[in-house]
Amino acid sequence: MGFPLLSLITWLPMVGVIFMLTIRGDEKTVASNARWTALWTSLIVMLISLVIWVKFDRSSAGFQFVEDVAWLPEYKVGYKMGVDGISVLFVLLSTVLTPICILASWESIQTKVREFMIAFLILETMMVGMFCALDFVVFYMFFEAVLIPMYLIIGVWGGPRRVYAAVKFFLYTLTGSVLMLLALLAMWLQAGTTDIPTLMHTTFAAGTQKWLFLAFFASFAVKVPMWPVHTWLPDAHVEAPTAGSVILAGVLLKMGAYGFIRFSIPMLPDASAYFAPFVFTLSVVAVIYTSLVALAQEDMKKLIAYSSVAHMGVVTIGLFTFNEQGIQGGLFMMLSHGVVSAALFLIVGVIYDRIHTREIARYGGLADRMPGYALAFMLFAMASCGLPGTAGFVGEFLVIVGALKINFWLATLGGAGMILGAAYTLYLYRRVIFGRITRDDLRHIMDLSPREWLVFAPLIVLTLWMGIYPSSFTGFWDASVAAMVKQHTAALAESVKLAGGLH
Amino acid sequence: MNNWMIALPEIVLAVTGLAILIIGVLRKQDAVLVCTMLAIGGFLVAGLLVLNGARGIGYNGQFVADSFSSFNKILILVGASLAAILSLDFNHQQKIERFEYPVLLLLATVGMMIMVSASNLMTLYLGLELQSLSLYVLAAFARDDLRSSEAGLKYFVLGGLASGLLLYGISLVYGFSGTMDFARLATLLTNPAVASPGLIVGVVFVLVGLAFKVSAVPFHMWTPDVYEGAPTSVTVFFATAPKVAAMGLLLRVMCSPFGHLLAAWQSLIVIVSIASMVLGAFAAIGQTNIKRLMAYSSIGHMGYALAGLAVGTAEGVRGVLVYMTIYVIMTAGTFACIIAMRRQGRAVEQISDLSGLATNDPFLAMLLAGFMFSLAGIPLLAGFFAKLYVFLAAVQGGLWTLAVVGVLSSVVGAFYYIRIIKVMYFDAAAGAFDRRAPSLSLVAGITGLATALFFLFPSPVVDAANVAAHALFR
Numbered sequence: 001m002g003f004p005l006l007s008l009i010t011w012l013p014m015v016g017v018i019f020m021l022t023i024r025g026d027e028k029t030v031a032s033n034a035r036w037t038a039l040w041t042s043l044i045v046m047l048i049s050l051v052i053w054v055k056f057d058r059s060s061a062g063f064q065f066v067e068d069v070a071w072l073p074e075y076k077v078g079y080k081m082g083v084d085g086i087s088v089l090f091v092l093l094s095t096v097l098t099p100i101c102i103l104a105s106w107e108s109i110q111t112k113v114r115e116f117m118i119a120f121l122i123l124e125t126m127m128v129g130m131f132c133a134l135d136f137v138v139f140y141m142f143f144e145a146v147l148i149p150m151y152l153i154i155g156v157w158g159g160p161r162r163v164y165a166a167v168k169f170f171l172y173t174l175t176g177s178v179l180m181l182l183a184l185l186a187m188w189l190q191a192g193t194t195d196i197p198t199l200m201h202t203t204f205a206a207g208t209q210k211w212l213f214l215a216f217f218a219s220f221a222v223k224v225p226m227w228p229v230h231t232w233l234p235d236a237h238v239e240a241p242t243a244g245s246v247i248l249a250g251v252l253l254k255m256g257a258y259g260f261i262r263f264s265i266p267m268l269p270d271a272s273a274y275f276a277p278f279v280f281t282l283s284v285v286a287v288i289y290t291s292l293v294a295l296a297q298e299d300m301k302k303l304i305a306y307s308s309v310a311h312m313g314v315v316t317i318g319l320f321t322f323n324e325q326g327i328q329g330g331l332f333m334m335l336s337h338g339v340v341s342a343a344l345f346l347i348v349g350v351i352y353d354r355i356h357t358r359e360i361a362r363y364g365g366l367a368d369r370m371p372g373y374a375l376a377f378m379l380f381a382m383a384s385c386g387l388p389g390t391a392g393f394v395g396e397f398l399v400i401v402g403a404l405k406i407n408f409w410l411a412t413l414g415g416a417g418m419i420l421g422a423a424y425t426l427y428l429y430r431r432v433i434f435g436r437i438t439r440d441d442l443r444h445i446m447d448l449s450p451r452e453w454l455v456f457a458p459l460i461v462l463t464l465w466m467g468i469y470p471s472s473f474t475g476f477w478d479a480s481v482a483a484m485v486k487q488h489t490a491a492l493a494e495s496v497k498l499a500g501g502l503h
Numbered sequence: 504m505n506n507w508m509i510a511l512p513e514i515v516l517a518v519t520g521l522a523i524l525i526i527g528v529l530r531k532q533d534a535v536l537v538c539t540m541l542a543i544g545g546f547l548v549a550g551l552l553v554l555n556g557a558r559g560i561g562y563n564g565q566f567v568a569d570s571f572s573s574f575n576k577i578l579i580l581v582g583a584s585l586a587a588i589l590s591l592d593f594n595h596q597q598k599i600e601r602f603e604y605p606v607l608l609l610l611a612t613v614g615m616m617i618m619v620s621a622s623n624l625m626t627l628y629l630g631l632e633l634q635s636l637s638l639y640v641l642a643a644f645a646r647d648d649l650r651s652s653e654a655g656l657k658y659f660v661l662g663g664l665a666s667g668l669l670l671y672g673i674s675l676v677y678g679f680s681g682t683m684d685f686a687r688l689a690t691l692l693t694n695p696a697v698a699s700p701g702l703i704v705g706v707v708f709v710l711v712g713l714a715f716k717v718s719a720v721p722f723h724m725w726t727p728d729v730y731e732g733a734p735t736s737v738t739v740f741f742a743t744a745p746k747v748a749a750m751g752l753l754l755r756v757m758c759s760p761f762g763h764l765l766a767a768w769q770s771l772i773v774i775v776s777i778a779s780m781v782l783g784a785f786a787a788i789g790q791t792n793i794k795r796l797m798a799y800s801s802i803g804h805m806g807y808a809l810a811g812l813a814v815g816t817a818e819g820v821r822g823v824l825v826y827m828t829i830y831v832i833m834t835a836g837t838f839a840c841i842i843a844m845r846r847q848g849r850a851v852e853q854i855s856d857l858s859g860l861a862t863n864d865p866f867l868a869m870l871l872a873g874f875m876f877s878l879a880g881i882p883l884l885a886g887f888f889a890k891l892y893v894f895l896a897a898v899q900g901g902l903w904t905l906a907v908v909g910v911l912s913s914v915v916g917a918f919y920y921i922r923i924i925k926v927m928y929f930d931a932a933a934g935a936f937d938r939r940a941p942s943l944s945l946v947a948g949i950t951g952l953a954t955a956l957f958f959l960f961p962s963p964v965v966d967a968a969n970v971a972a973h974a975l976f977r
Contacts, residue, residue, distance in 0.1 A: 072961060074969075115865070137891075141882035141958070148876055151921065155929045156861075163929050167921065174881075174917055178910035181891075185898040185906075
């Protein structure tokens with residue numbers, strides 16, 4: 001076993017937390033020190049995680065940087081960490097978005113600054129740990145522990161209805177998670193271990209698979225979120241502070257889809273195939289219905305929240321096509337949505353910080369006063385509706401290609417999301433940026449500050465990079481996805497053969 | 504080896520109790536402090552003796568010292584010691600500091616230790632009564648306080664009823680089997696077919712009596728009133744050590760003499776467990792008094808622990824033991840925080856009194872929030888592992904209904920736990936609490952650390968529980 005790189009980036013934020021707890025002094029000193037500590041900690045974590053980007057062997061489908069420490073040896077539960085092509089980029093997404101969030105909250109968070117930064121660093125530990133975990137129990141612990149910091153971030157620093165939103169978020173996600181816990185226990189007892197790579201090669205009886213799939217589905221569908229259990233998301237987004245929304249849209253929503261691709265599809269191939277039409281139906285409903293709902297929103301954050309549900313619907317369509325294009329598209333979509341929707345929430349945060357409202361009707365004509373802002377907004381809006389050359393296009397295109405192999409109508413209806421997406425995004429953009437300034441407070445609004453440019457710069461670069469040269473990202477998971485599809489096809493063929501033998 | 508040696512810890516504690524009585528009477532100044540310290544010293548010595556003491560069956564088969572009893576005794580002693588430390592400041596502030604308090608605490612502890620070491624229905628009853636009588640007095644310890652007297656009386660009447668049922672059950676068992684000895688009962692019942700209906704009825708009565716002691720639904724009625732009425736220093740004791748003792752007793756009685764009757768009592772325990780989990784979760788939602796809330800919370804937690812017993816295997820018992828360990832730590836810590844709720848010298852106990860605690864006292868708020876998340880069973884905190892092992896056993900035993908109801912009611916339970924966090928963190932600040940006594944910070948800090956860091960070192964507790972559980976199934 002080499003240097004425990006993954007554990008280092010997982011637990012390093014906790015060092016920052018301990019350091020912050022020791023800060024003494026008056027409120028202003030504590031706040032300023034806490035901001036800098038959090039920023040430096042997350043920047044160091046990000047730099048270390050870039051080592052993974054460089055050293056990751058893209059030709060291998062297996063797990064890399066593996067660490068394995070005995071934890072509960074008699075139950076075959078280990079503290080096992082490792083990344084493969086599927087998870088590695090989400091680790092990086094988490095470590096890149098965290099410093100951006102901290103920078104974005106630099107001025108907008110003024111009360112209990114230290115506590116906010118502590119919550120954020122704890123959140124980073126949980127997110128990174130979850131994507132790195134190669135043991136089911138460890139995964140579950142990180143997966144559910146995310147609730148604690150997120151509940152506090154929404155509830156303490158959120159908007160007027162924050163309590164309702166925080167409690168709803170907590171209970172929705174917890175209900176799903178506890179059912180997954182039962183599935184975890186059942187798999188644990190059958191396989192005798194919770195080692196994820198082993199579980200991937202364990203065959204479960206077809207009847208068991210269906211129950212396990214439903215239990216997983218309860219958890220992941222809430223997290224994704226899929227229609228009709230998405231209702232917590234608009235509330236949580238609207239009430240959360242900007243940084244909370246960014247991390248929620250950027251990373252937390254990916255946890256559900258990641259769960260599907262890490263657990264449901266490889267471990268339960270028969271049940272996944274059995275339930276795929278069901279998943280497609282829900283996804284298509286999500287794409288069309290939530291896009292239409294987004295069109296009618298008055299609140300910017302709510303609009304982007306509904307668009308997230310629609311985009312994640314495209315992701316789940318892609319993942320459950322079980323072919324390379326579809327899964328690659330789903331993964332790419334997750335990644336691009338992680339960057340683009342995060343950026344859009346930051347965009348909303350910029351004007352919210354200035355005018356303190358997110359009501360679309362309160363704005364208009366910002367292009368006059370904020371040309372830089374209008375430019376950045378335009379780029380992310382275009383990326384969100386999938387303009388070629390931006391991050392959003394590649395994923396949607398691949399998913400549609402993958403879906404075409406399954407069913408023409410699936411591809412058509414899923415692709416309708418792109419059209420509706422363009423409609424509500426451009427409609428939003430027109431109402432906020434174009435037109436004439438009618439409100440007095442907008443006449444003196446300031447364009448992006450250097451700090452805000454610093455926040456957006458990496459996201460702009462990533463959005464264009466992913467759109468123009470996607471191979472530097474898809475290259476990571478080519479091998480893993482190919483291996484996964486192969487295994488999935490083989491498993492299905494096997495069970496068909498078994499079923500044939502029985503007749 | 505003289506076989507009286509196996510009861511050495513109990514003997515030492517009983518003698519300490521008598522010595523404290525004399526010292527308390529003779530000493531004029533700070534008698535309470537000295538007596539409490541002596542009691543804690545006694546617990547410590549007893550703990551060491553339990554760890555290193557002789558094992559085996561003695562007193563003509565009346566008393567057994569095995570790894571199961573040792574595990575429970577250590578847990579009881581930990582609970583009792585924490586309760587003793589927490590009582591120091593609280594009783595002083597409430598002006599109910601009297602040296603009888605540590606004595607009663609100590610005698611109750613002796614009773615509990617005898618309970619978990621009983622290997623005969625008669626010893627069981629003796630230990631239980633020694634414990635119960637001390638607890639009745641403790642509940643009414645604030646004798647000038649109407650609520651406390653009421654709590655004592657309620658507890659006494661209902662406890663007496665439960666003891667009566669238990670005794671009736673014991674006599675039925677004796678009448679239909681001709682023995683009260685656990686080992687002989689176990690041999691007699693190796694073939695469950697020989698058990699007459701009368702014996703089964705006796706077992707059910709025993710179960711009812713013990714279910715009352717662990718405050719499982721439908722024998723939980725006394726719990727909220729007694730928890731609320733008793734002085735908080737007594738409530739913390741009620742919530743920890745006696746629960747461990749009663750649960751230990753229930754485990755031993757059900758698994759050891761009546762283990763072969765699993766088919767007869769399993770469904771009963773399943774029903775009781777489900778009812779406790781559900782009632783604990785739903786009834787707590789409407790509470791405004793935090794002590795009452797903790798009472799319903801403990802009813803729910805006993806339901807989860809009973810889920811392990813319902814499986815009736817060593818894995819299940821292990822789950823229960825791990826559960827009880829973590830439960831004692833979390834509960835003692837929570838009550839340390841509750842005792843710290845005091846304004847202008849008056850103890851306050853409404854949930855709304857906590858509002859804005861995060862602003863006034865971030866340390867206390869963080870600890871209490873940690874305990875609440877842990878009680879709700881959110882991972883990385885100890886409470887999650889407690890539930891994990893119990894549900895693992897339940898799933899292993901194929902008790903899917905129990906497991907599904909259990910996890911879902913834990914979500915309902917999470918609602919009221921996070922409501923407390925909401926009050927502390929999201930609501931506007933009310934007046935600050937008085938300065939905490941260092942003893943409270945100490946207990947809350949240590950238990951908080953244990954709750955937060957359990958995930959790093961789960962093995963010692965789980966291994967010990969494993970050994971203890973297998974001792975029951977030899």
